[in-house]
Amino acid sequence: MSKLLVSPSPHIHSKDSTKSLMLDVVIALIPAVICSVVFYGWQELLVLGVSVASCVLLEWAITKYMLKAPSTIGDLSAVITGILLALNVPYTTPWWVIFIGAVVAIGVAKMTFGGIGQNIWNPALVGRVFLLVSFPTYMTTWNAPKGLFGADAVSGPTPLGAIQEGLMKGSTVQELTSAYDYKDLLFANLGGSAGEVCALALLAGFVYLCIRKVIKPWITLSIFATVAVTSLIFWGIHPARFTDPLFNLLTGGLILGACFMATDYVTSPMSVKGGIVFGIGIGFLTMMIRYFGSYPEGVSFAILIMNSVVPLLNMWFKQKKFGRK
Amino acid sequence: MSKHTFSIGGVHPHDNKISRECALEPLPIAPVVYIGVSQHIGAPSVPCVAVGDKVKVGQVIAEPGGFVGAFIHSSVSGTVKSIAPRADLAGRATTHIEIAVEGDEWLEGIDTSDTLITAIPDDAKAIVEKIRLGGVVGLGGATFPTHVKLSPPPGSKCERVIINGCECEPYLTSDFRTLLEKGEQVVVGAALLQKAMGGVPCTIAIEENKPEAIAHIREVIAKLGYKDMDVMVMKMMYPQGGEKQLIDAVMHRQVGSGALPISVGAVVQNVATALAVYEAVQKNKPVIDNSVTVTGECFPRQANLIVRVGTPLQDIIDYLGGIPADAVKIISGGPMMGRAVANLQAATVKGTGALLFLTEKQTRRAPETNCIRCGKCADACPMGLEPFLLNKLSKAADWEACEANAAQDCIECGCCLYSCPAQIPLLDNIRVGKGFVLSAIRARAAAAKAAAEAAKK
Amino acid sequence: MNVLIWTIAVVTVLGLVLALVLYLVAQRFKVEEDPRIDEVEKAMPGANCGGCGFAGCRAFAEAAVKAPNLDNNYCPVGGNDTMAKVAAILGYEVQAKAPMVAVIRCNGTCEARPKVNEYGGYASCYVKSLLYIGDTACSFGCLGCGDCVNACQFGALSMDPVTGLPVVDQEKCTACGACVKACPKRIIELRPKGPRGMRMFVSCVNKDKGPVAKKACANACIGCGICAKTCTHEAITVEGNVAYIDPAKCKLCRECEAMCPTGAIHGVNFPKPLDKDAVKERIKLRQQKAKEAAAAAEKPVILSESKESVKKEDKKDE
16 A cells, blocks of 8 residues: 545445446346247348447447547447347348448447447337338338247238238227237237347346346336326227237337337436336327327337437426425 | 344445454554544644654543544654644644654553453443543444443433444444454453433344344343343344434334434444443443454455554555555445545544545446436335435435425435436435534524524623 | 427417516516626626636626726726726726736746655645745745646646646636636736736745755745846836836846846847847946046046036937
């Protein structure tokens, strides 16, 4: 010991760091990643690889050559954006489309605002929505899962897409949903973007995050509750026109969105109360878009819309201060 | 066994009570002691001895400088060598009385025997007066003069005395050892405090990680047969030992912003303070020593020492074998709220509770990164504040906004900085804002007072 | 074609109508304001630094227009030129002030003032000063975290990585005083720039007694008072173990600089480097003469004569 170190208190720190928290999220995503690779085959692995690599590379290049700041790729947040983006697109998406998505996600939605912690919208979702409106062909051609060992499957729409199409043709919801076994939805056997396929794997990751105290469950639970209640009301009123609650909970990336995208620290409110209101907003908007919008899927848009009001929610819903009314 | 804790925030640092098995042992008296005149909150005391005077252990050497002030007694017998500025542990020069030790002769009237005196005097005022004369201050670290706390302003009424035995700071074990080894004295001290406040009930709050102490104190209470006194088992949670948090945990009442605990009918005293009260009232022994935990994973010779006030830190460290090679930081107090030592020649004060040695890996702060808005600081804050926001406002020097967001309520417990994954120096900055807000509040109060007086005329 | 014409017509009419509405609304809610405020504001440097004591240039302009004279309103950034313009607009007179510059009154370089511990908290002088005296043994000197650099809006301050002390770029410094307020140790002082930038100052504020100060920092002012004794213009006072040069009285003779045992007195922007030995020799000679004169003055009995002789001496000096 040569010189004493002197600093203000506290003198110790919890083991949490941005990196450790992000690593936990990556670990929580692993079951879903494994599931999607198993169900979609090696092509999905390629999608994941391209997405993660381009996100990390872009962030590194932008910090190094444009911002001339120390690199932030070590905190793993770009890896998460990469995985989430990959889980949000069909496994048939060409690599260059994914790269464009990564440019939008990292370059536009994240680094333009100042990097981690500064962005208003969830980067992966911005990337996904950009691709959805720019390359609808690639983004809506959902091939049924082929599986690591299975034969080629026929391409077709996602359950939600199929129902919207069917409704326009005049079929009733009962006829359309009868084609689906809810067990298949739960265990991932249907067409959709990679992350939409295995509800159980996603929920396992969510439970892991809650146990590790990385996130609090309130946002996710309030989204589920709102979706369930809203669809219960509509379905109760007019079952031939509106899909039932369970179907809505299990399809269309709701679980992926509610567990991993809406709970993103940066773009969600800080307080529990704010989080619940945030979740209710997402759930309600999702159902409105699904029932009345022109897109069959609403979670991405709902989350992005609610992301925009997070500063307001942070202002309105504050924790009660000790000894004050 | 139901466990109690406070209602907002808090963190769970590993308690690391590695010196819990070390029995209290007296430290040999240093050859020279330096007794500071500002060892407590309030006005510095005024030296009442002159250079060359012979003093005995327990003799008054400085008198209170105001109502919020305390007597300071010589902790050794010897000759006053100088009364001069000397650097404290932050390096700031304050007046110290230097005494060269000669023998260990105690002032007449101080009972140095081990006999336990359990009879409680009848006169509450006499108890408080004896506490005042004994120079007792809050030994939990805040060092607020105890007799002031025990003299509630007119109109307020004490409903419960809480003895704080939480010792929620990691590493510290001196209160635990005191409860184990001097439990009887602490309980009698608690009974004296009860009496001083008018016979109100008393709760001794101990955290669940000290089961031996809980059992022992329960036994002692039963044996001594004091009424309205119980032990409350607290859940392990930092900062449970914070005055406001402890009152919330025990009485489910929240002390308002800027208010005193007495406003909700509570008086909180630390275990060490209760012991000092016992010694001052029953034994006529003023505060001349206190128990100091010397610990740290890198420190081989851990100990719970009884140290005379004014002993240079260097002497304590030398006695225990010197500074270990891998220690980079020495903390006076616990790792959450203690103060880093910049000057090893500094002398102990009444409030010195521990010396903690930490290594580079344990204590060096990692570089600050961007806030990821995780809200962990807000979750951890036991006062329900938003540290991330106060940090920004404080850096922008927006003191009005700091006040609107209650920067003045910050108790500087360190939970925010402890829990921040981005290692943002939240508390460093909030302290600045708090300081400016508090001085603005004081300035306003002074202006209002002056205006009221002008209006009277 | 019809559609095109219609479109153009509708848009034009709409534009005109809205313009009219805007005009009427603007007239209705017009705030009467002294037009001179705008004029004064235009003449200001527009840095909004607050160096004048007002919130910004606009606030200064408002105050200046309201004020009966310009005695209490002076823009240090714009200096005399700006104030002349402002005075012309308002029809006031303005007294020219000597241009000022920020001076760092600490010379505790890393070499002269070794670190005795390591600071590991937030890099802010204010935070550091709240915690303890700092990472050197000097409790008065620069803390080196650069609060002044951050406070400067004009980029006039920078930290010298070798000395660990801030450096003032005197061309950029506007003497707004932001650094003076930002420094928790109060080591920065605004002093007159001096003729052609030449100025003398004591680069230390250490109030400790000589040996203590010297132990902490080789460059410290030890309060020995040699400078005050040397100065023939009564410009130097030693108070609380630290010397201070009154810029109003200093005649820039640099004798104090030559005599200072620790080099705490600095002269800057002088055309020639200081020849210490020559100056010391000069002082020695003068002091000897003064001694002889005093000895000679003691002998005559008539007091008035001695007084006259002293006066003559004074004149010679000048």
